[in-house]
Amino acid sequence: MKISKAKTGLSIFFVLFSFIYAQSYPHPGPVRITGVVVEASSEQPLELVNVIIYDKSHKQVTGTATNETGRFFIAGINPGEYTIEFSFVGFETKVDTLRITMENPVLNLGIIKLEQKPIPIEGVEVTGERPPIEFKIDKKVINVKEHFASQSGTAVDVLQNIPSITVDVQGNVSLRGSTNFRVLIDNRPSILDPSEALQQIPASTIDRIEIITNPSARYDPEGLVGIINVITKKNIQSGINGTGNLNLGLEEKYSGDFLLNYRYKRFRTFFGLDYNNFNFPGTEVENRTTNTQDTTFYSLTQGNSSWLRRFYGFKLGTEYVISPK
Incomplete structure (x- = not known):
């Protein structure tokens, strides 16, 4: 009879411990968060914006990045209070608070606008050259x-x-x-x-x-x-214009090309030819050793090589620009 009471007490303790464990470690919830991140002034979507969710202790829970339309999706968030952060290079970081409940399985944050970050500069000289x-x-x-x-x-x-x-x-x-x-x-x-x-x-x-x-x-x-x-290259001036090049080098390397354009308003016709002759001389040396039982064979080969790349090009075309944009 005492053994039966002990078993009953052990069962109640196990059920109570299981209940406490389930309360302490809840299963991931089905709540999903979505939204669209845009640039504040132009309202153009921003791609690759970092979207990070933190808990109350500012520990990162999860994160993602926006796609090419500026939209992001985050799924599997447990109910609770969180902080969501939006950050992108050259823009002000935006932080909002979230309260996740099971009553709202899909939380749409709508449109999130990021402001460009002003960078104070002084004594800057602007030139027209672009980097390579x-x-x-x-x-x-x-x-x-x-x-x-x-x-x-x-x-x-x-x-x-x-x-x-x-x-x-x-x-x-x-x-x-x-x-x-x-x-x-x-x-x-x-x-x-x-x-x-x-x-x-x-x-x-x-x-x-x-x-x-x-x-x-x-x-x-x-x-x-x-x-x-x-x-x-595009030439927006009306009339006839053209360009030509002639290049000479050592070891039979030479090339030439020209391009002729005629443009009238939005209509353009072009004609061009090019010729390239590139010679690549060299020397080949091959030293081979072959062992067969007690016999060794030595072979030494030397010679000159030459590789030639020669091609012609021809282009003829016409186009009509429907819109300057």
Whole structure:
């Protein structure tokens, strides 16, 4: 009889302990928080804004970042009181308090506006020069005018010393170690092989090159490691104008190109030719040793090598600008 009472007491203690444990460690709740972050003056959506939630002790609970439309989603928040923080480079940090209840499983914070942070400066001299490479949120921009190769060579020569780009001796271009990328010329896809398209664009006709390593859905990037978008120079003056270049070098290296434009109001016609001849001489030395049982064979081969890259380019086109924007 005493043993039965002991078992009953142990069962009651176990149930009581389980109840206290469940109260101390609640399961994650299904509450979801959403909202849209925009720039205060223009009300344009801000991408990659940090959204962090803290508890009462200012310990980080969870966080996320806004997408390209400025929207964010945070799920699995337990009921309670929290602090939510919105921060982005160049903007004032915004902090709000939250009270999460199970009665409202979806908490929509609406539109959150961030103010640009004023940076006090003095004694600044503004010049019109752009940096050789600009790093933006979704791409790298190479300002070709600031590169020494802009007056000669091709787009391949401009890309040779750019991070994430490699060019072999034959002029083949790789983006992040892969040749599976797309080339756009003035935001239009090229029908040529990517390396061939870049080899046929004279550097003197390029304004800038955009390297997009994480393209959005509008580029249809499935299976691609990135996009190289070549933006050519535009001349908005009416009439006939043109440009030409002639380059000479050692070891049979020479190239030339010209581009002729005719523009009348919004109508433009252009015609261009280019020719490139690049010779790459070298020396090859091969020393081979072969062991077969008790016999060793030695072979020494020496010789000269020469690799030639020669190509022609021709362009003819016309365009009509529907809107200046």
